[in-house]
Amino acid sequence: MNIRNDPAVNSFLQRMPKKIQETFTDEQLTHLKLAIGARHWGKHAIDSRGVVKFFKYRYYFVLLAGRNRRELSEQEQKIAALSQVITTSIFCLFVITVLLLVIYLIKSSLGIDIFSNYSFGVWSWFKGLFK
Structure with missing residues (x-):
């Protein structure tokens, strides 16, 4: 040929x-x-590939994730920084929420009332999970 x-x-x-x-x-x-x-993309931390059949059609998917080794443009660097700030903020918000919940449950288990005759209902809900 x-x-x-x-x-x-x-x-x-x-x-x-x-x-x-x-x-x-x-x-x-x-x-x-x-x-x-013969482009060699290297190994990825996550390399998931598969096929999903939907009625008479078949669709393939590829999920690749790993460390970015490319040189980023100025706009890509700004987007990456913004994404990092948003991700870090969401993670911190989640951790703080879980810590507040744990502290509230400990306070409630010790019978300490911050507001007399008022409850958020979290302690009752939590105790109901284990009945």
Whole structure:
């Protein structure tokens, strides 16, 4: 098979002027195809791939996650910083909420009332979980 008939190589060649296309030898095109097609993305911390059948159609999914080793543009750096602030804020809010809940449950188990004759109902709900 002629390497120039390969769809990947043909697509590559179509994006350049005709006189440049003709300067490539078959050997050069073969090595270019190998170099372009053999991208090595490395190992990912999370690499999940699968297929889901939905009625008569099949859909594939790929979930990749890992450390970003690319150089980020200025806008990407701003988005990454904002995402990090939002993620950290949500995590801190979650931890603080859980700590307040634990402190409230400890206070209630010791019978300490902050407001007399008033309850948030959390202690009653918590005790009801274990009945």
